[in-house]
Amino acid sequence: MDYEIEKNLYEKGINFLAGVDEAGRGPLAGPVFAAAVVLKNGQFLDGVTDSKKLTEKKRDYLFDKIMDEAVCFSIAIADEKEIDNINIRNATFKAMNEAVNNLEITPEFVLIDGNAIKDMTIPHECIVKGDFKCNSIAAASILAKVSRDRFMLKCHELYPEYEFDRHKGYPTKLHYEKIREFGVCPLHRLTFLKNIVDGDGNVI
Numbered sequence: 001m002d003y004e005i006e007k008n009l010y011e012k013g014i015n016f017l018a019g020v021d022e023a024g025r026g027p028l029a030g031p032v033f034a035a036a037v038v039l040k041n042g043q044f045l046d047g048v049t050d051s052k053k054l055t056e057k058k059r060d061y062l063f064d065k066i067m068d069e070a071v072c073f074s075i076a077i078a079d080e081k082e083i084d085n086i087n088i089r090n091a092t093f094k095a096m097n098e099a100v101n102n103l104e105i106t107p108e109f110v111l112i113d114g115n116a117i118k119d120m121t122i123p124h125e126c127i128v129k130g131d132f133k134c135n136s137i138a139a140a141s142i143l144a145k146v147s148r149d150r151f152m153l154k155c156h157e158l159y160p161e162y163e164f165d166r167h168k169g170y171p172t173k174l175h176y177e178k179i180r181e182f183g184v185c186p187l188h189r190l191t192f193l194k195n196i197v198d199g200d201g202n203v204i
Contacts, residue, residue: 003044005127005134009109015041016071018107018122019136020096022114023051023144025088027169028179029162029187030152031077032088034095035143036103036110038071039136045069048138050131051145063146066139073140074102075147080189087191093118099140113137159185179203 009017016038024032039045045066051059067073076098078091086094097119100110109123113130130137149168156165162178162185169175169187176196184193184201197203 001049003135010042014109016105016107017136018100018110019134019140020100020110020112021131021137021141021144022092023148025092028171028175028189028192029169030155031079032092032095033077033144033148034099035075035140036099037073037136037139037143038103038105038107040071044135045139048135050138051141059142059146062142066143072104073143074099075143076102080187083189084191111137155187
């Protein structure tokens with residue numbers, strides 16, 4: 001990670017720069033989480049990179065470090081009902097915008113992981129593989145990933161038969177087996193399960 005994108009923005013006089021990322025676009029169940037993080041001007045946190053490249057132990061350590069050292073941060077969700085109603089792309093945009101809008105400090109510029117965003121009123125740039133290129137986006141990816149994983153562990157306590165603690169709602173062989181065995185629960189995204197359940201959530 002060379003930090004050039006962020007360095008250039010700081011050099012242009014941007015003081016409050018937010019990085020934004022999401023976790024949970026692909027799962028069959030549960031919300032999509034988005035996080036926004038504003039780091040201190042010129043601050044680059046060691047070890048922070050794409051959350052998917054880190055061990056759970058390292059993510060947990062960095063999660064606490066980011067929350068301790070960030071100027072401010074915000075985490076937002078769009079739940080499975082919203083995902084089914086407006087589709088995962090729009091639900092992700094909604095969560096990202098909410099995360100930015102809920103920051104204690106309004107950022108002057110926003111760096112967003114990915115290639116698109118809608119309804120972002122603050123000056124911004126979308127960056128493909130941004131969690132590899134921008135420290136603030138990588139920090140946001142860690143907050144979003146850890147928050148979502150912890151949420152799915154709580155869901156496991158409510159619906160232990162689906163073993164959400166093992167797959168976190170992602171489309172694994174085990175998860176499909178559990179859906180075929182037990183049907184769907186209120187956490188499932190029905191629009192992601194059209195091949196195995198009908199419109200009422202009954203297994204075909």
